[in-house]
Amino acid sequence: ENAPSNATAVKSSTSTSRKNEIRDSIIAGSLAGMTSCTLFHPFDVVRTKMQTATSFNAASTSTAATSIANAAANIKAVSAASTAHAARQSTTFPTTASATTAVNNVNVNVNSTNTTTNSSISRNLKMNMKLNTPIKTISDGGGKGGPMSVISHTFKNGGIRAFYTGISLPVAAQAIYKSTILTTNRISSQTLQSYQTNENYKTGTFTPYNLTLYDRFLCGSLSGAINAMLFVCPVEYVRNQLIDQHTKISQNKPLSKAFRKGPLDVIRNTLKYEGIFGLWTGAGVTILRDSIGCGAFFFMFEIGQMNIPKVLSYYRGTSQEEEDYYSLSCNSSSSSSSSSISSSSSTSSSSFTTTIGSGLLAGFGYWFVSLPLDSLKTLVQTGKTTSAIHTVQTSIQNHGVHYTIRQLYRGWQVAFGRGAPAAAVTLTTYSVVYNFCEEYFH
DSSP: OHHHHHHHHHHHHHHHHHHHHHHHHHHHHHHHHHHHHHHHHHHHHHHHHHHHTOOOOHHHHHHHHHHHHHHHHHHHHHHHHHHHHHHHHHHHSSSOHHHHHHHHHHHHHHHHHHHHHHHHHHHHHHHHHHHTSOOOOTTTTTTTOOHHHHHHHHHHTTGGGGGGTTOHHHHHHHHHHHHHHHHHHHHHHHHHHHHHHHHHHHTTOOSOOOOOHHHHHHHHHHHHHHHIIIIIHHHHHHHHHHHHHHHHHHTTOOOSSOOOOSHHHHHHHHHHHTOGGGGGTTHHHHHHHHHHHHHHHHHHHHHHHHHHHHHHHHHHTOSHHHHHHHHHHTTOOSTTOGGGSOSSHHHHHHHHHHHHHHHHHHHHHHHHHHHHHHHHHHHHHTTSOSOHHHHHHHHHHHHOHHHHHHHHTTTHHHHHHHHHHHHHHHHHHHHHHHHHHHHHOO
16 A cells, blocks of 8 residues: 555655756856856966967969959950050041140050059069968067967956956856756766666666767767757857957957947847847857867866776775775766765875866866867858858868867867866865755754
């Protein structure tokens, strides 16, 4: 008689536990994202400035050269027409003084036209030579393109505040970003693990299913794609518009759009002139970047979780930490599960080190695969190009693969210098806050 009521109680307890887990994950993810963004936003500003200076000028150089050739041809055509006109005038009026005067005037005009033609062609050839020379701008430190020159220029044109250009919206959005990614990854991992475990039961295997690296990548990709589609694209569009505006103002370049005072101004103008979908400019490449990037993020994080304890165990000459890790990881349903922190002080220290090391690997994995796509996204969102695919194809055709890869990885020093520690801070903060919520709120 008590069996149905017991089953109902177990089901209710499981549902409550799941809700508490999701709540804790959202709180931990929000705090982790805001902490990371506040600390590392200056790196994003520098990276974006370097990416907007990326040179895929094959098309513009070709167009300029074509325009020069057309201009020269037109000038020559005018000269030929003037000469022909002079010949007709001299044939029609061979003996009159007025005709002679007209011919002389035409000859003067022809000579003037020829002089203009030669000087114009000369100027255009010089211009063409300059177009094929790497352009040196203030933003890239005289063509060097190094992070330090961008940092120096940014500081001179706004001080410390310039490094926090457009931060208000990203900080607020990070609460949604990280909670969405980490919570979606947790839920999808649990769902997949539960499904595979039930399938194993059907075949007579009664051990819990352990997620593979492929499973980690799949769940991470899903969380990244959902987050990018819903939140990342419009937020980064607004941020990049403000950063690009600051760059142009500091270089005394004309603005392509009206001056925007802040994020709300960007949103208002975009909705007015481009509609709501204008905020999702570059959505395709953004979703691709975050799906592949977040997949690599959790893939590398799990590699760290599996191998760093072995390294620590080897150097400390003990295997207890490794045994504790594997006994706990069997019950872990998420790559960032708080269960990896043991109650014992030595294991807790080891787990904390493992989390930081795994976070560093995760950040490196994310930016290694996503930086080229991030560069293309920045170019699309700042109006430097309208098609990411066409930009890559044109660059490869005109400059080759090596040059294209170098341009797509422009700002890699800042990306890796920011990405690895930022990931470590995010995951460590998430783990600590999640543990705190689990201990004191349940």
